[in-house]
Amino acid sequence: MRRKLAAGNWKMNGTGAALEELDELSRMIGTTALQVVICPPAPLLYRACEAAQDSIIAIGGQDCHSAAAGAHTGDISAAMIADTGAQYVILGHSERRADHHESDADIHAKVKAAWAAELTAILCIGETAEQQQSGTTLEILATQLAGSLPDAVSATNTVIAYEPVWAIGTGKVPSLEQIAETHDFIRDTLITRFGETTGNAVPLLYGGSVKPDNAETIFRAENVDGALVGGASLKASDFAPIIAALDRA
Numbered sequence: 001m002r003r004k005l006a007a008g009n010w011k012m013n014g015t016g017a018a019l020e021e022l023d024e025l026s027r028m029i030g031t032t033a034l035q036v037v038i039c040p041p042a043p044l045l046y047r048a049c050e051a052a053q054d055s056i057i058a059i060g061g062q063d064c065h066s067a068a069a070g071a072h073t074g075d076i077s078a079a080m081i082a083d084t085g086a087q088y089v090i091l092g093h094s095e096r097r098a099d100h101h102e103s104d105a106d107i108h109a110k111v112k113a114a115w116a117a118e119l120t121a122i123l124c125i126g127e128t129a130e131q132q133q134s135g136t137t138l139e140i141l142a143t144q145l146a147g148s149l150p151d152a153v154s155a156t157n158t159v160i161a162y163e164p165v166w167a168i169g170t171g172k173v174p175s176l177e178q179i180a181e182t183h184d185f186i187r188d189t190l191i192t193r194f195g196e197t198t199g200n201a202v203p204l205l206y207g208g209s210v211k212p213d214n215a216e217t218i219f220r221a222e223n224v225d226g227a228l229v230g231g232a233s234l235k236a237s238d239f240a241p242i243i244a245a246l247d248r249a
C-alpha cells in the first residue's frame with residue numbers, strides 16, 4: 001500500500017506569525033497515518049521545524065541549489081535545508097521553472113543534491129495552458145519525467161506532484177477523468193522505467209487549486225495519493241479538511 005501525503009507549499013507567504021498555523025493544524029488533524037508536510041519560506045525553516053517537532057507534521061524546503069556549497073549568493077543547499085531538521089524539498093515547481101528559467105537538467109541536478117542530503121524530493125511536473133490546448137500534455141509529462149528524474153529513484157526518496165500550470169492559483173481544476181488519465185500515465189511511466197515495485201511505490205500528488213470543497217472528488221482517482229496545496233495550505237482551517245478528505249479516501 002502506497003503512503004498518502006498532503007503537502008502544503010506556502011510559497012512566498014508568511015513571516016514568524018504564520019507559524020501559529022502549525023500549532024493549529026496539529027491540533028485540528030490530531031493523529032493520522034498520513035504524511036503531512038508544510039513547506040514554508042526558507043527563513044522560517046528552523047523555526048517551523050522547532051514548532052512542529054512534537055507533531056506529526058514534517059517540514060520541507062521549496063527549492064535547493066544543485067551544488068553542495070560555494071559562491072552562489074542568495075541560494076541555499078540541500079544540506080542546509082536538512083540541517084534545519086526539514087525532511088523534504090519541493091523541486092521543479094512551475095513557478096521556479098518560469099521565474100528562474102529552471103530546465104529539466106537543472107532540476108535533475110537538484111534532485112540528486114536533495115537525495116545526497118537525505119531529503120525526499122517532491123518533484124513537480126505539469127503542462128502549460130497552451131500545451132494542454134494543443135493536446136501535448138502526456139508528451140510534456142514524459143519529457144519532464146525523463147529529463148528531471150535521475151535513475152536512483154526509490155519509494156522513499158521521491159514524490160511526484162502533477163501540477164497543471166493553468167490550474168495553479170486559478171480556481172480551475174481538471175476533470176476527474178483528466179486527473180485520472182495523467183496520474184495513470186505517470187504511474188505507467190514510472191513502472192516502465194523503474195520496475196513494478198518502485199514504480200508502484202512512489203506517491204503521486206495532484207496540485208492546482210485543491211480546496212476543501214473539491215478534495216474529496218480529486219482523491220477518488222486511483223493513482224492520486226495526495227495533494228500539493230498552495231493557497232489552501234496557508235490556513236489550518238482550510239488545510240485540515242483537505243487532509244481529512246485524504247484520510248477518508
Ligand SMILES: O=C[C@H](O)COP(=O)(O)O
Nearest residue numbers: 009168169208209230231
Ligand atoms: O505548490 C502548490 C501549487 O502550485 C498549487 O497552488 P494552489 O493550490 O494555490 O493552486
